[in-house]
Amino acid sequence: MATESFVLKVLEVVEETADAHSIVFEVPDDLAERFSYTPGQFLTVAVPSDQTGLAARCYSLSSAPHTGRHQITVKRTVDGYASNWLCDNLREGDTLRVLPPSGIFTPRDLESDLLLFAGGSGVTPVMSITRTALEKGHGKVVLFYANRDETSVIFARELAQLSAEYADRLVVVHWLESVQGLPTQEQLKAFATHFSAYTAFVCGPAPFMKAVVESLKELGFPRDRRHQEKFVSLGGNPFGDVEEMQAAAKTLAEADDHEDDDARAVTGPVTVEVDLDGQDYSFDDWQGDKPLLEFLEEKGLDAPFSCREGNCSACACVVLEGEVTMKNNEVLDADDLADGIRLVCQSLPASEKLRISYNG
Ligand SMILES: Cc1cc2nc3c(=O)[nH]c(=O)nc-3n(C[C@H](O)[C@H](O)[C@H](O)COP(=O)(O)OP(=O)(O)OC[C@H]3O[C@@H](n4cnc5c(N)ncnc54)[C@H](O)[C@@H]3O)c2cc1C
Ligand code: FES
Known part of the structure; x- marks a missing residue:
């Protein structure tokens, strides 16, 4: 389960x-x-x-x-x-x-040239992407890595080794706040402009991510070549007793039903088609009385999740047909929403038919 x-x-x-x-x-x-x-x-x-x-x-x-x-x-x-x-x-x-x-902060294609921006602990997923792209792909990898000072650079030795081993494919640019100050949007843009055909991944403190993403937008990086991961702490407990959590979610959904009666267009039954792990599923009885994640779990699907609260994006899907409303969304930005990305743990129906894919 x-x-x-x-x-x-x-x-x-x-x-x-x-x-x-x-x-x-x-x-x-x-x-x-x-x-x-x-x-x-x-x-x-x-x-x-x-x-x-x-x-x-x-x-x-x-x-x-x-x-x-x-x-x-x-x-x-x-x-x-x-x-x-x-x-x-x-x-x-x-x-x-x-x-x-x-999680969805993951390259679709390891052959693409990658422009990676990491600030502090934001290097963690970026390191996984770097290691994998170099060893399993053939594209170029450019990493802009910002840190407070030299002693706070995680993976410094390994990055130096990788740079030597993949000298023709990997470029690592270290930016130290103690030496250069915080990178400004103009500086980030001047850097990124050399790699405007690459696919960008950004992870780090909020102001750093904002400056990078604005630079990429100004340079015309399209949405499908601009990815970001936000580090936040979960407020809830996704480890709790399942039935207890589902009961809690149901109570919440019922409370919301009363509060949001006008906002909710559809209460079901809704037809739901799902593409998950290469398999297609179809159901015609989502009553809209519980979030989509809970409905799919009851149907026995191995749907991904983490926080169940709308603040991590582990449950994200792409809506291909129809629409949902989300009770809470702390993680998707306007571009994500425009691309049809929705949080399944927060989704209630807003159309009579819904087709979603977990494969982007
Ligand atoms: C998708 C994703 C990936 C991430 N990846 C990384 C990563 O690779 N590396 C990394 O370092 N971080 C990562 N993070 C961030 C990480 O999840 C935490 O947010 C971060 O480590 C800060 O957590 P913290 O508990 O130390 O700090 P805080 O969350 O700031 O701690 C304070 C909070 O803890 C509560 N608290 C205080 N005392 C107690 C207590 N005794 N018992 C219970 N609660 C208490 C307080 O109420 C307060 O809410 C990621 C986050 C996300 C969403
Ligand atoms: S499980 Fe975290 S946003 Fe849905």
Whole structure:
């Protein structure tokens, strides 16, 4: 069932810098398929807490999928709870509860030339993309990597090695705030203009991402060549008892039914066609009384999810026909919405027929 979480053993903890640790999980053979991933995807981990039982947090995989390694990289957040707990407490041999990989910050085509922008811990998914593109693709990779100072550069040695090994395909430009100040939009634009035919991936602190994305927009990068990943902390608990969560979601949907009676165009039954993992499914009885994710789970589909709250994008699909309304959306921007991307965990029907794809 899609809602299952798994207890994984920690194989290794690597101190990357003074405030960033990589955690490598052992994935047993019987979970290999469930934990297969594409570069740029993330895991959701349950960090133990005396106060709340657990704090759920997403961490991007920094390893390359074809190596069989499952490595996340956690950077301490000042005054943060989970990141510091993980860096302070987790040791080889410990176990953590984990949700399988999800996310849409992933290249569709490893042969494309890639323009990657990473700020601080934003390098994590970018590193997975870099490693995979170099080893499995043939395109060029340009990485603009911004950090506070030299000591905070995660993966510095490996990037130097990759630059030497793939001298004709990889260019890494380090930008240190301690030396050059924060990169301005004009500087970022002047850099990106040399690579205007590349596909861009951006991950880092909010002001950095904003400056990069605005530069790319000004340079005319089309939406399908401009991807961004936002790092936020989940507020809810996707690890909880499934039936309890579904009951909670139902109560919420019912409350919303009353509040949003005018906004909701359709209450069902709605015909739903779904393309998931290369398989087509069709149902004609979505009553609109529960979010689409919950409906698909009840139908036995292995639909992806993490937060169930509209703030991580793990459940994102593309609406090919029809429309939904979303109860909450903290993660998709206007361009995503214009491209038909919707959060399945927040979707209620707004048309009598809906056709969605999880394959972009
Ligand atoms: C898709 C995605 C990928 C990400 N990838 C990465 C990555 O690769 N690397 C990375 O470093 N980060 C990544 N992040 C960010 C990461 O998920 C966290 O947001 C980040 O580590 C900060 O979490 P934190 O708990 O340390 O800080 P905060 O969330 O700022 O911690 C404070 C919060 O914790 C709560 N809290 C305080 N004390 C306790 C307690 N005792 N028990 C329970 N709760 C408590 C507080 O109420 C408050 O809400 C990613 C986020 C997303 C969405
Ligand atoms: S599961 Fe996180 S936005 Fe839907």
